[in-house]
Amino acid sequence: MHRRQWLAVMMIVAGASLLIAASFASASTSSGKALKKGGIFRYGLVGASTQVDPQLAYVTTAWSLEYATAAKLYNYPDKKGPAGSKLLPEVASKFTVSNNGRVYTFTIRPGFVFSDGTKVTAKNFKYAIERTANHDLASPGAPFIIDPSGTNIVGAKAVNDGKTTHVSGVVAKGNKLTIRLAKADGTFMAKITMPFFQATSTKVPLTKEVVNVTKTNLPSAGPYYMVRNDPDRLTQLRLNPHYKSGPGRTRPHNLAGVDVSWNLNEQTAFNQTLANQLDESVPPAAEVQGVAGKYGVNKSRFWTQPVNCTGYLPMNVSRSLFKGNLNLRKAINYVINRKDYVSQAGPYAGQPWTHLFNPGVPGWKNVTLYKKNLATAKKLAKGHFKSGKINVGYRTNSASNIAQSQIVRRDLISLGFKPGDITMKGFSGADLYDAMGHRNTDLDMGTNMGWCSDYPDPYDWVNILLHGGSSIQAENNVNYSYFNDPKWNKKMESAARLVGPNRLKVYGQLDLDVMSQAAPMAVERTYNNRYIFSNKVNPQSLVYQGIYQDFDWAAIALK
Amino acid sequence: MAQKEQEILVSSGAGLGAAVGVEGEGGGAPSYDDTEAVRARGYWELVWRRFRRDKVAIASGIFIILLILVAFVGAPIAKHFIGHGPDDIFTGTAAVDSVSLLPANPWTHIDNYYTNKQDVLVLGAANRLGQDEFLRLLYGARVSLEVALLSTFGVMVIGVILGSIAGYFRGWSDTIISRITEVTMAFPLLLFIVALAATVGPQLDNITFGGVFPNGVVTLVLIFTIFGWFYPARIMRAQVLSIREKEYIEAARMIGASDSRIIKSHVLPHLIAPMIVYSTLIVASYVLFEAGLSFLGLGIKPPTASWGNLLSDAPQYYTTRPLLMVWPGLAVLLTTLAFNLLGDGLRDSFDPRSSN
Numbered sequence: 001m002h003r004r005q006w007l008a009v010m011m012i013v014a015g016a017s018l019l020i021a022a023s024f025a026s027a028s029t030s031s032g033k034a035l036k037k038g039g040i041f042r043y044g045l046v047g048a049s050t051q052v053d054p055q056l057a058y059v060t061t062a063w064s065l066e067y068a069t070a071a072k073l074y075n076y077p078d079k080k081g082p083a084g085s086k087l088l089p090e091v092a093s094k095f096t097v098s099n100n101g102r103v104y105t106f107t108i109r110p111g112f113v114f115s116d117g118t119k120v121t122a123k124n125f126k127y128a129i130e131r132t133a134n135h136d137l138a139s140p141g142a143p144f145i146i147d148p149s150g151t152n153i154v155g156a157k158a159v160n161d162g163k164t165t166h167v168s169g170v171v172a173k174g175n176k177l178t179i180r181l182a183k184a185d186g187t188f189m190a191k192i193t194m195p196f197f198q199a200t201s202t203k204v205p206l207t208k209e210v211v212n213v214t215k216t217n218l219p220s221a222g223p224y225y226m227v228r229n230d231p232d233r234l235t236q237l238r239l240n241p242h243y244k245s246g247p248g249r250t251r252p253h254n255l256a257g258v259d260v261s262w263n264l265n266e267q268t269a270f271n272q273t274l275a276n277q278l279d280e281s282v283p284p285a286a287e288v289q290g291v292a293g294k295y296g297v298n299k300s301r302f303w304t305q306p307v308n309c310t311g312y313l314p315m316n317v318s319r320s321l322f323k324g325n326l327n328l329r330k331a332i333n334y335v336i337n338r339k340d341y342v343s344q345a346g347p348y349a350g351q352p353w354t355h356l357f358n359p360g361v362p363g364w365k366n367v368t369l370y371k372k373n374l375a376t377a378k379k380l381a382k383g384h385f386k387s388g389k390i391n392v393g394y395r396t397n398s399a400s401n402i403a404q405s406q407i408v409r410r411d412l413i414s415l416g417f418k419p420g421d422i423t424m425k426g427f428s429g430a431d432l433y434d435a436m437g438h439r440n441t442d443l444d445m446g447t448n449m450g451w452c453s454d455y456p457d458p459y460d461w462v463n464i465l466l467h468g469g470s471s472i473q474a475e476n477n478v479n480y481s482y483f484n485d486p487k488w489n490k491k492m493e494s495a496a497r498l499v500g501p502n503r504l505k506v507y508g509q510l511d512l513d514v515m516s517q518a519a520p521m522a523v524e525r526t527y528n529n530r531y532i533f534s535n536k537v538n539p540q541s542l543v544y545q546g547i548y549q550d551f552d553w554a555a556i557a558l559k
Numbered sequence: 560m561a562q563k564e565q566e567i568l569v570s571s572g573a574g575l576g577a578a579v580g581v582e583g584e585g586g587g588a589p590s591y592d593d594t595e596a597v598r599a600r601g602y603w604e605l606v607w608r609r610f611r612r613d614k615v616a617i618a619s620g621i622f623i624i625l626l627i628l629v630a631f632v633g634a635p636i637a638k639h640f641i642g643h644g645p646d647d648i649f650t651g652t653a654a655v656d657s658v659s660l661l662p663a664n665p666w667t668h669i670d671n672y673y674t675n676k677q678d679v680l681v682l683g684a685a686n687r688l689g690q691d692e693f694l695r696l697l698y699g700a701r702v703s704l705e706v707a708l709l710s711t712f713g714v715m716v717i718g719v720i721l722g723s724i725a726g727y728f729r730g731w732s733d734t735i736i737s738r739i740t741e742v743t744m745a746f747p748l749l750l751f752i753v754a755l756a757a758t759v760g761p762q763l764d765n766i767t768f769g770g771v772f773p774n775g776v777v778t779l780v781l782i783f784t785i786f787g788w789f790y791p792a793r794i795m796r797a798q799v800l801s802i803r804e805k806e807y808i809e810a811a812r813m814i815g816a817s818d819s820r821i822i823k824s825h826v827l828p829h830l831i832a833p834m835i836v837y838s839t840l841i842v843a844s845y846v847l848f849e850a851g852l853s854f855l856g857l858g859i860k861p862p863t864a865s866w867g868n869l870l871s872d873a874p875q876y877y878t879t880r881p882l883l884m885v886w887p888g889l890a891v892l893l894t895t896l897a898f899n900l901l902g903d904g905l906r907d908s909f910d911p912r913s914s915n
Contacts, residue, residue, distance in 0.1 A: 267875055286660045286687065286875050340650045344687060347658055391761075396856060399875060403687050406862055410648050420770065425761040426860070 035557035044269035044278040047397030047429025049262040070198035071221035101184030113242035115225035122172035128200040135162035136207040140476040141196030149493035152182040190455035223253035235260040254557035276534040285346030307549040308360030309452035311525040314480035329519040331381035344403040350526040363504035395448040396426040458507035481520035609908040616904020619897040634697035645694035646862040654689025695864035707845035713784030722795025775859040832909035839902035843895040
């Protein structure tokens with residue numbers, strides 16, 4: 001007995017020691033991961049600035065800004081890998097769906113406050129939907145909520161047509177937001193999580209884009225808010241003083257702010273980052289090998305990550321050259337030298353690709369639809385040049401983009417276009433997307449263009465990029481090919497109705513079929529992001545948010 | 560025998576700046592019998608005599624002539640012998656390192672996949688597309704000279720016509736032309752060029768008159784001409800204002816010469832000297848202006864070669880391929896220097912008060 005007592009005492013002492021040791025170990029680990037608070041993160045970008053209006057911002061950089069500033073009903077957590085793609089409640093504490101899958105009711109939590117001190121209510125989400133659908137604002141988010149074969153919020157189409165300004169299917173009453181759909185749609189939650197549908201202050205004008213931001217005219221309810229936007233010069237984010245930890249308000253916010261400088265020279269921005277005058281920039285293609293060798297890959301200052309984006313040359317079928325001209329469209333697919341094109345972007349840039357679904361898109365298939373074949377291309381193109389004149393848009397913001405456009409020009413000449421008949425039109429930054437997005441654009445084709453996933457579903461690739469129907473607007477279109485074929489529209493609508501593995505299988509095949517049989521675009525590549533960081537950035541804080549295809553600014557911390 | 564007073568003959572037909580010259584045989588004093596007819600030197604002969612004493616100006620003139628020959632005759636010959644063109648892209652060959660995208664060094668042999676032969680890049684590759692630096696320099700010279708010479712011709716024609724009209728007729732025509740000149744001077748040219756490049760630039764760049772001019776040359780010539788004539792116009796107006804008060808103009812008017820005849824026969828010949836001098840000086844400024852605009856991406860755009868866009872490609876390789884900055888930089892420097900020195904030499908030559 002006595003011996004047993006001693007044994008028990010010994011066991012208690014050993015257990016306590018283990019507990020104490022474990023607590024010390026835990027404390028030391030957490031202190032090792034403790035991230036510094038404060039400091040301004042300075043990001044340098046080449047090219048023109050992006051739109052910052054929450055219902056109009058729609059390129060990856062713009063969405064990185066939105067991700068740091070927005071408060072949404074549900075949101076993706078600030079985590080890398082698959083964990084970052086799981087939807088979690090944010091401003092909504094929960095939601096219910098009616099039995100027929102057509103009515104969603106969200107319960108709005110208290111505690112979210114806009115940067116100007118106004119409380120977030122259900123009305124702010126209703127207002128976001130109404131702005132997105134608004135006819136005059138022409139939001140690129142509108143096609144996501146007026147699609148008869150996808151998400152179709154009752155009354156949104158009437159607003160988009162300019163008949164009214166209120167979406168009848170959205171009701172905000174107390175802390176309840178009710179959204180009625182015309183028919184059930186399994187992708188609704190993914191769509192309503194896009195930045196278009198974030199809590200939007202009613203101070204933001206309904207029909208007018210917010211371009212210049214001063215401290216008060218674009219309040220937001222996320223961890224940060226925009227205090228300044230001088231287009232093409234500087235965009236500044238600062239901590240939202242009303243974002244306090246609480247239910248739903250769990251997002252990191254280590255930095256005191258983010259300064260995004262636009263229109264920098266590529267080489268200068270790179271040199272400034274090396275000299276720690278900027279904290280992040282994109283290294284010029286010719287410098288990538290050097291920095292990868294010097295800093296290693298994904299270790300300290302040089303980081304590269306695959307992005308869920310596909311690069312392609314849209315061929316505008318609404319213009320006479322490509323209209324009803326399948327042969328020429330296919331010929332261009334055969335003549336483009338994808339290897340040369342990708343090589344201009346330097347190492348770690350991605351790989352040649354021939355169909356829309358890159359390896360990040362659910363349902364993708366690893367096939368090569370078009371192998372470069374000049375003889376086949378010429379045979380297909382013969383007699384199909386029409387006037388022979390072609391207007392090609394390209395981006396001027398980096399040496400890689402200019403070189404890639406020259407590769408395309410060379411390939412068009414080898415196909416049979418006369419050099420004097422090819423008009424190359426340069427655009428800064430994302431301006432080429434705006435130009436191609438105008439229904440009456442004079443561009444036949446665009447180079448250096450691509451598409452990144454808005455949410456992880458193939459609908460976002462096939463239906464959004466290629467379904468014609470009623471979704472083509474006067475401007476801000478994303479169907480840059482203006483592809484509108486009833487036969488293919490029907491196939492896309494059928495695929496959208498499917499669920500589960502069969503949906504992915506059908507979409508995967510549809511991608512291959514439309515690219516090989518209709519060729520509305522010439523896909524050229526997949527992408528990797530490549531960034532150089534200053535030595536002030538704590539590499540442990542770098543969270544690559546796969547949904548937003550970028551490092552999460554809210555999570556970044558300085559050393 | 561006492562030396563007889565030497566007869567001095569003055570040419571009456573020598574024209575402006577006529578000088579008196581007496582030439583005789585060396586040695587003893589000439590007699591009437593062995594004296595050659597005294598020949599007066601013409602104005603242009605005197606200009607030439609003064610000019611040829613200026614060795615720097617002569618060297619500059621020779622350099623410019625060689626440059627013109629190289630650009631317009633040498634470039635196509637070089638292209639023929641080298642086996643490829645200045646715009647040909649050689650990605651995937653030894654012209655560019657496939658990983659670092661570094662352009663090849665001088666005298667690199669490459670497989671020309673257009674002809675299945677082996678070519679040499681004399682000065683290496685110009686950029687990441689593997690285009691030939693040497694050929695692009697030669698064709699760039701052609702572009703620079705075409706832009707500079709045609710623009711100069713354009714501004715001088717407009718400037719001389721408007722300046723002469725304003726200075727000779729004065730009155731309301733002077734007022735109108737002077738106001739237009741002031742408006743043109745105040746025009747924000749660079750902003751206009753930026754706007755033009757962003758809007759109709761690509762369409763204008765495609766005007767080549769059936770391939771006679773490279774893409775973009777006509778656009779730049781038009782812009783430089785439309786917005787550059789004011790300076791020669793002001794100079795010519797000032798000159799004509801002075802000339803129109805001269806006695807010989809008065810005399811011509813008295814004998815009933817028409818205005819057009821007076822301008823053609825008595826005013827314009829006096830403007831030739833300042834026109835030539837000013838032309839050489841503004842050619843140099845247009846070479847620089849073209850290079851500057853192309854460097855900024857507003858002038859001649861790829862794939863057309865110009866010294867400016869060669870220079871704009873070069874900075875990304877300034878540590879690894881510094882020669883890519885040297886060649887076009889040197890070309891611009893030497894050309895502008897040559898035109899400026901030639902202009903200085905001509906100005907001195909046309910000046911009768913020139914000490915030499």
